[in-house]
Structures are given as structure tokens and as C-alpha cells.
Amino acid sequence: MTDALLLLSFGGPEGPDDVIPFLENVTRGRGVPRARLDAVAEHYLHFGGVSPINRLNRELIAAVEAELRAAGLDLPVYFGNRNWHPLVEDTVARMHDDGVRSALVFATSAWAGYSGCRQYHEDIARARAAVPNAPELRKLRQFYDHPLFVAAVADGITAAAATLGRPARLVFTAHSVPTRADDQAGPPDAGGGLYHRQVVEAARLAAAAAGYPEYDVVWQSRSGPPQVPWLAPDIVDHLDALAASGTGAVIVCPVGFVSDHMEVIWDLDHEARLRAAELGIGYVRAATPGADPRFARMVVELVAEQCSGGSARRLGAEPGWGSGTDGAICALHCCGA
Numbered sequence: 001m002t003d004a005l006l007l008l009s010f011g012g013p014e015g016p017d018d019v020i021p022f023l024e025n026v027t028r029g030r031g032v033p034r035a036r037l038d039a040v041a042e043h044y045l046h047f048g049g050v051s052p053i054n055r056l057n058r059e060l061i062a063a064v065e066a067e068l069r070a071a072g073l074d075l076p077v078y079f080g081n082r083n084w085h086p087l088v089e090d091t092v093a094r095m096h097d098d099g100v101r102s103a104l105v106f107a108t109s110a111w112a113g114y115s116g117c118r119q120y121h122e123d124i125a126r127a128r129a130a131v132p133n134a135p136e137l138r139k140l141r142q143f144y145d146h147p148l149f150v151a152a153v154a155d156g157i158t159a160a161a162a163t164l165g166r167p168a169r170l171v172f173t174a175h176s177v178p179t180r181a182d183d184q185a186g187p188p189d190a191g192g193g194l195y196h197r198q199v200v201e202a203a204r205l206a207a208a209a210a211g212y213p214e215y216d217v218v219w220q221s222r223s224g225p226p227q228v229p230w231l232a233p234d235i236v237d238h239l240d241a242l243a244a245s246g247t248g249a250v251i252v253c254p255v256g257f258v259s260d261h262m263e264v265i266w267d268l269d270h271e272a273r274l275r276a277a278e279l280g281i282g283y284v285r286a287a288t289p290g291a292d293p294r295f296a297r298m299v300v301e302l303v304a305e306q307c308s309g310g311s312a313r314r315l316g317a318e319p320g321w322g323s324g325t326d327g328a329i330c331a332l333h334c335c336g337a
């Protein structure tokens with residue numbers, strides 16, 4: 001029995017005074033250098049200290065509510081975040097006060113790995129521990145290869161290509177993570193590297209759907225001390241390499257992200273675009289899938305899988321897990337710590 005759906009996301013600041021406290025929440029205990037924090041604070045302050053992520057999640061919730069009604073599923077949708085208000089702890093308390101006994105959780109990350117999956121389980125466990133008699137919370141699965149996700153990403157590529165009107169190299173990008181975190185991504189017996197494997201697989205599926213036999217997969221937004229290895233190459237270094245080898249234009253598809261939040265509007269729409277301009281190569285950025293009606297429909301399909309035993313539609317050759325109850329990770333030692 002399910003009484004509600006909780007959309008669980010990263011959270012972002014909604015004004016200049018929020019920026020530093022938000023960044024302190026994100027990086028607590030993670031050894032991100034102060035200089036990097038100050039640099040990232042500037043990105044947010046450039047936009048008045050407001051990340052679009054909360055607004056985009058509220059729009060997604062409205063679309064999901066409409067799709068739930070259309071599917072005959074009568075579930076209220078709640079909103080909670082890891083790093084900024086509405087914080088998931090407060091939301092779970094409100095769900096309890098509203099009489100919710102059992103709810104499903106849609107986390108706005110498609111992926112395996114610590115940041116993309118396990119940390120959301122930890123958020124669920126932390127929120128439940130803070131609320132006496134908290135509702136049971138079951139996280140929905142990773143959706144990196146859901147046909148509706150892949151179709152929305154592919155159509156974003158096609159639409160971007162049409163605005164460029166000349167041949168271009170397709171470049172997929174996702175958030176970099178420390179290689180050590182990637183090595184530990186997935187259940188211990190799944191061979192490791194499940195974060196990058198799922199990203200590469202999602203890129204393969206979307207490229208095929210959009211009709212691109214050739215493309216690249218690169219990484220963005222790395223932080224942490226420079227001596228710690230992260231997934232590479234970085235998108236900006238990759239643009240240098242492409243320009244050097246004669247590529248005249250790129251279509252950049254942020255397959256790693258659901259919506260146009262700060263990592264997309266600053267790191268891609270500003271930094272990467274600027275570098276492309278310096279290099280004299282054409283640059284278009286494909287839309288993220290979150291605002292596509294098929295994305296909300298996918299969320300409802302994931303809910304229906306749990307509520308009514310609907311079949312799990314999946315295209316990928318890499319495994320997917322991600323589901324667990326009350327913050328229990330998918331397997332013992334899953335995705336490192």
C-alpha cells in the first residue's frame with residue numbers, strides 16, 4: 001500500500017544569503033577546498049544566488065501530479081531535498097503529520113554510485129531517524145535506460161542539431177566523480193564502475209535513437225584537490241582536443257542531469273560555450289529531459305511498477321538497481337561510503 005510519492009532531490013539556493021550555507025551543506029566532511037567553494041558561490045551569485053533547480057523540481061511535480069491523475073493513481077506528491085529547503089527531514093515530518101504511512105521515493109538521479117544513489121538512501125534513513133513513527137519509504141529504481149528517459153534525451157539532441165544546421169560532433173557529459181567512488185559504484189559483485197558504465201550505456205542508447213553512430217562521453221564539474229583522480233576527460237579539455245583535430249561544431253548533451261540546474265547553466269552554457277567560442281567551433285547544448293512530458297510519464301510508470309506490478313521497461317545492457325526500503329542500500333557495501 002502506498003499513500004504518497006516523495007520527490008527527493010539535491011536542492012539549491014533561492015537567494016544570495018542561501019548560497020554559502022547551501023554550499024556548506026553540500027560539502028560538509030568532503031574535503032572540497034575553500035577556494036573551490038568561493039568559486040562555485042560566484043556561479044550562483046551571478047544568477048542572483050538562485051539556482052533554478054527547486055523551481056524546475058516544482059514544475060516536474062506539477063507534471064507528475066497531472067500524469068498520476070490521468071493514470072487513475074490518487075497520490076499526493078511531496079518535495080524534499082538533501083541540501084536545501086524544503087529539507088527532506090522537514091518533508092518527512094509533514095508526511096507523518098498528514099497521516100502518510102507508506103510512500104514511494106523518486107530521486108532525481110538516474111544513476112548508480114555514491115552521489116547518484118547511495119547518498120539518497122542515506123537521506124531517506126536520516127530523515128526517517130529524525131521523525132518518530134516515520135512513514136515507510138521505498139526508493140524507486142535507477143532509470144538510466146528507461147525508454148521514456150532515453151527518448152526525451154534523444155529528442156533533445158535532434159532539436160539542438162536542427163538549430164545548428166551543420167554537421168557536428170555529439171558529446172555526452174555527466175558529473176565527474178572521484179575514480180575511487182566510481183570503482184565502488186554498484187553492488188560489490190557487479191564488477192565496479194557502475195556509474196560510468198550506466199552513463200556510457202545511456203549515451204549509447206540515446207545516440208542510437210537520435211541516429212549518431214559516433215559520439216564521445218566526457219565529464220564535467222569536478223572539484224576536490226587536484227591530486228585526487230576524477231573521471232576524465234573534462235568537457236572543456238575535450239573541446240580543446242576536438243578543435244585541435246579539426247572538429248567544427250559540437251552538440252553537447254548533458255545526459256547526466258535531469259534539469260537545467262547550475263551545473264548545466266554555468267558549467268556548460270557559460271564555461272564550455274565560452275571555450276568553444278574561443279576555439280572558433282560551433283556549440284549547441286541539448287535540452288535536459290526533465291521538462292519533457294515523457295519524463296513525468298516515466299515517473300508514473302516507475303510508481304505503477306511498484307503499486308500494480310507493472311513490468312519494468314528497460315533498454316540497457318548494464319544492470320540497474322537503486323530500490324530499497326527505509327534507506328536500506330541495494331546490497332551490503334553497495335556503492336562505497
Ligand SMILES: CC1=C(CCC(=O)O)c2cc3nc(cc4[nH]c(cc5[nH]c(cc1n2)c(C)c5CCC(=O)O)c(CCC(=O)O)c4C)C(CCC(=O)O)=C3C
Nearest residue numbers: 010012026030040051053109115116175177223261262263
Ligand atoms: C554524480 C553527481 C550528480 C548527478 C546525480 C544527482 O543529480 O544527484 C550531481 C548533481 C548535482 N550537483 C550539484 C551541485 C554541486 N555538487 C557539488 C559537488 C559534488 N557533486 C558530485 C557528484 C554529483 N553531483 C561530487 C562527487 C561532488 C564533490 C563533493 C561530494 O562528494 O559531495 C557541489 C559542491 C561544489 C563543487 O564541488 O562543485 C555543488 C554545489 C547539483 C545542484 C546544482 C544546483 O544547485 O543547481 C546537482 C543536481
Ligand SMILES: [Fe+2]
Nearest residue numbers: 115175221263
Ligand atoms: Fe554535484
